[in-house]
Amino acid sequence: MALHIYNSYTRKKEIFESITPGYVGMYVCGPTVSGESHLGHARPYISFDVVYRYLTYKKYKVRYVRNITDAGHFEEEGREAEDKVSKKAQIEKLEPMELVQKYTNLFHWAMKQFNCVEPSIEPTATGHIVEQIVMIEDIISKGYAYVVNGSVYFDVKKYAASHDYGKLSGRVIDELLDAGNREDVSRELDGQQEKRDAADFALWKAAPPEHIMRWKSPWGEGFPGWHIECSAMATKYLGSNFDIHGGGMDLLFPHHESEIAQSTICNHSAPVKYWMHNNMITINGRKMGKSYNNVIKLTEMFSGNHPLLTQAFHPMTVRFFILQSHYRSTLDFSSEALSASEKALKRLWDAYEVLKNLPVSNNASPNDAELDSKITNWLNEFEIFMDDDFGSPRVIANMFEIAPIINSLKDGLIPFDAISASTLQKMKDSFQVFLEDVFGLTNVNDQNNELLNPIMQLLLDIRKEAKSNKDFATSDKIRNQLTQLGILIKDDKEGNTTWGVA
RNA sequence: GGUCCUUUGGCCGAGUGGCUUAGGCAAAGCUCUGCAAAAGCUUCUACAGCGGUUCGAAUCCGCUAGGGACCUCCA
Structure with missing residues (x-):
């Protein structure tokens, strides 16, 4: 296409020919x-x-x-x-x-x-x-x-x-x-x-x-x-x-x-x-503009320092919020809408991180052909939707269709041989290309660093040990205090634990 | 006053004349779990109103109502 x-x-959609x-x-x-x-x-x-x-x-x-x-x-x-x-x-x-x-x-x-x-x-x-x-x-x-x-x-x-x-x-x-x-x-x-x-x-x-x-x-x-x-x-x-x-x-x-x-x-x-x-971004249905006295500056956006904001918003959240609607539609701003986008982006990006780490088997043919072709179809639509006057919201919707499948693969709810190796590879490639290259989104939680990672691993090891000894007081203490520090602990089915910034 | 656009479920937002008519957030239930979180599954499901065109319209047309943009610096 x-x-x-x-x-x-x-005032028409036209084929683009440079x-x-x-x-x-x-x-x-x-x-x-x-x-x-x-x-x-x-x-x-x-x-x-x-x-x-x-x-x-x-x-x-x-x-x-x-x-x-x-x-x-x-x-x-x-x-x-x-x-x-x-x-x-x-x-x-x-x-x-x-x-x-x-x-x-x-x-x-x-x-x-x-x-x-x-x-x-x-x-x-x-x-x-x-x-x-x-x-x-x-x-x-x-x-x-x-x-x-x-x-x-x-x-x-x-x-x-x-x-x-x-x-x-x-x-x-x-x-x-x-x-x-x-x-x-x-x-x-x-x-x-x-x-x-x-x-x-x-x-x-x-x-x-x-x-x-x-x-x-x-x-x-x-x-x-x-x-x-x-x-x-x-x-x-x-x-x-x-x-x-x-x-x-x-x-x-x-x-x-x-x-x-x-x-x-x-x-x-x-x-x-x-x-x-x-189209315009509106606040309470009204265009944001100096003459209306309803502007939120970008510095205020990022700091949360504005009466209309209940929290600070990461630039990537704002970017995702904008991509979730079509560029020719008006987009109504509200703190709630931004918060929803924040959570949605986090969910999507978490799935993407999981996807990146999924091992690609040598499974040539899918055991679940129906699922495999559904995924392939969703992936193919990325480009089809973008070709149709840059339909980023629909691409994102498809990504959210695929996200639960990624998580299910990780949790073993869907067996790995359900989809072919080439489809899994295509998932990795398509997500990388569209999420990072085309949409220009980046990891919001890139606070991970060389020092923090081993320290976190140490804490998680101690917690795992405590759990296996049924010392839940200790394991909960680690979990709860990390939560207070804004670090989220996730346990999966196999007993592995990952963490991320909330 | 003129020109144009818009009106979708609790909220935000896609979308096509018919095939169960996105997705996210929120809510509820379940699975999982030592308890949670996360994750998964399920539920809730709309197309402003009235008329028309059509075998069939949320999707096309008209009218009505609400909202908005531009006509001035403005992204």
């Missing part, structure tokens, strides 16, 4: 590093990390570009244009670039916690001012942008006359063009008066004197509009036409719509073959 991807642009066979160019809108990342930000980066990993698994050579937006944009309309980055910097008494660096570092730290693969290229907006200016000049020369008072605006009306502006986001162009005249649009965009039409968007903004972040341009000192950076950097590193552009659904309009317009004018063709958008 071939990989199918839901294309936001056509523009250049064997190669994939993927651009994902990265963070604005003027503040700390929150749980909502985790979704696209984890979702597209899995996309990247899966494409790699499918033998594509992927160039994965994810930008860092470190040039400030507007904060509030109806007031004087303010650079978000420089404003915050004054509050915190930091240099703008110092602030940007701080949050970039924090973002990178969080990505590492989530075990996200680093992008191939991570370009910054401030590092590509020249490219953006060149692109704006090109748009002006082609007649689709105009200069007013040192700012440059994209002429949406002119573009819409010959192009389908609004197709991606499902906007009706007449309404956009009409927006400035409508009563319900009471909030005035900055610079609205100097635009030819309300729907026009800024390519370059003249910087007021108090603006710290500013660059020289043919139109005076200023800073780039929000949308142009992605167009410029994507074009530079992936070309005029590339395969996948990803981001949150909230970026559909105006960001991605505008990107299409800009790039189409400059490159004479639509820039992106497959647009992918992840």
Whole structure:
């Protein structure tokens, strides 16, 4: 089965065929590093990390570009244009670039916690001012942008006359063009008066004197509009036409719509073959976002230091939580849901550890052909489900179908010759590939270390001895106190004991 | 106001026109156990409401109700 991807642009699932066979160019809108990342930000980066990993698994050579937006944009309309980055910097008494660096570092730290693969290229907006200016000049020369008072605006009306502006986001162009005249649009965009039409968007903004972040341009000192950076950097590193552009659904309009317009004018063709958008993470049914005042920062997530959290959550728990739902569905956050994911992940990973240690026999044919083929089928579906627009929840469901079988094999409830050696080997391989390589999950309980292991073995030996002497006081003491320390003792049928961090 | 999406069992969440209609968490019972835990087995089992299309719909269409997103910085 071939990989199918839901294309936001056509609103259909399409067979994925890369523009250049064997190669994939993927651009994902990265963070604005003027503040700390929150749980909502985790979704696209984890979702597209899995996309990247899966494409790699499918033998594509992927160039994965994810930008860092470190040039400030507007904060509030109806007031004087303010650079978000420089404003915050004054509050915190930091240099703008110092602030940007701080949050970039924090973002990178969080990505590492989530075990996200680093992008191939991570370009910054401030590092590509020249490219953006060149692109704006090109748009002006082609007649689709105009200069007013040192700012440059994209002429949406002119573009819409010959192009389908609004197709991606499902906007009706007449309404956009009409927006400035409508009563319900009471909030005035900055610079609205100097635009030819309300729907026009800024390519370059003249910087007021108090603006710290500013660059020289043919139109005076200023800073780039929000949308142009992605167009410029994507074009530079992936070309005029590339395969996948990803981001949150909230970026559909105006960001991605505008990107299409800009790039189409400059490159004479639509820039992106497959647009992918992840849905939002909500809290109590409401999107997590600054304006709603309901964000949980990632540092709070990992520390449990937030009123909505009953405990700290491991980054892998968050990652698993996100993978348990489809990337295009909204995902409602709650502490309970996270706790459920935590337990589920632990159960799954424990089974995986057991699986890794199961001995592979030379059993050529299964004694229980029905079970053997059921397992084979579940394993084969891993790839089938992922091929169907990255159906990670269904893959996980299949893994949970197999988990009890793994445990039963270990406990002898299912004899080893029930399944063939090749099937067992396939189980090991498939779990390893999908759990670790594709889903990017890692062991949560990797506190095991060289010193602790022999000490634990010593304690378990003493306990075993005590048990065989019916000295249950001693054996229970060891067990109970270890439990208090957060170490779980598991006895199996053969009298063997394993342990793990609870 | 416009555009679009969504509504699944106690909770979270997959999913397909029909074949017993995932999975996880929680709960209950059982097996195992010195007692537990872990593990295994079993049970509980839904598709907002109303109408329509169909031999047959939770799955397609319409209406109603609830929820949400975007239209503004936003993942």
